[in-house]
Amino acid sequence: MSNKTASVGSKFPEFKKKAVVAAALSADAPGKEFADITNGIHTESNQWMVMFWWPKDFTFVCPTEIAAFNNVYGEFADRDTVLIGASTDSEFVHLAWRRENSDLRDLKFPMLADTSKSLAEELGILQAEEKIAYRATFIVDPQGIIRWVNVNDLSVGRNVEEVLRVLDALQTDELCPCNWKKGEETLTAQMQEA
Template sequence: MSLIGKKVEEFKAKGYQNGDFIEITNESMKGKWAAVVFYPADFTFVCPTELEDLANLYEEFKKEGCEVYSVSTDTEFVHKAWHDTSERIKKVQYPMIADPTGKLSRAFEVMIEEEGLALRGSFIIDPEGVIQAYEVHANGIGREASELLRKLQAAKFVREHGEVCPAKWKPGKESLKPSIDLVGKL
């Protein structure tokens, strides 16, 4: 069953951002685009490379009116300790959500029950709290933030213009107007 078109379930979670412990809810995410990125655990191998990659493009996400949220089943205290000790994670300015009960990971269908960890799931959520795109990877496969940014830009374009985006579409490139005239011509 697909999560596309599903509203983000009600939640309240603790997190860490810029030296403070914060609270994040499904309601606080509304009104802007959101990129929610699940990863298995702090102090691991692939995870810091992904979170650093997101940190390097964070300003680009913000220019698109999008907040980035990283989520693992660690606590907010572990997020702070990782932020304080890792050169890569020190670059992270976006909220790092704590999901020690796995409730959020289960809601997004990325929880590995027998391990208590999340799969690598990336979700693009519109300002109404509806999932517009997602991708889930096995934990050995790292993701690229620029591709998540491109998918965000495509989701925004489709929503704003009612046109569709072909493979490798980027802002400023040609989109398609769905019509019977295109059938069999591409």
């Protein structure tokens, strides 16, 4: 990873990038495959954001993760959370991959193209040799503050249910014990007498 690192408690970098948008393959949206996406997509609407990164399009582990996020897209929407997928591939490669891979055709979230690699570098998730992004996931609150970061090695897929679990815990604004799940009791901090 690069020397720069965006970590918990820091402001998520501002960005403006091209993306293949959710309705890209809809019959009623020809010519509307691409849109500019900025960090305002969530801060202006006072929503949370989950941005997850994968190394390369047209690979093997990546589509399993992207499809898994898409399968629970409604879970993120129910949590007032904007979901964005990203890699350092171009928007044109994203679009070709969506058209080619049946698991990606009906994505409900944008695929961000960080072709300059500037956002991945600023986040500290750019792999040194190939200059591709690690499998990183960021949970960002409505004020644009990073509240959780998870980075996997290139060969290991992430656990989407864990992303939802952590998002739920962060949204309680309470103390959540190990393995806590939505609906379970949170902890209460009590002062102990000496």
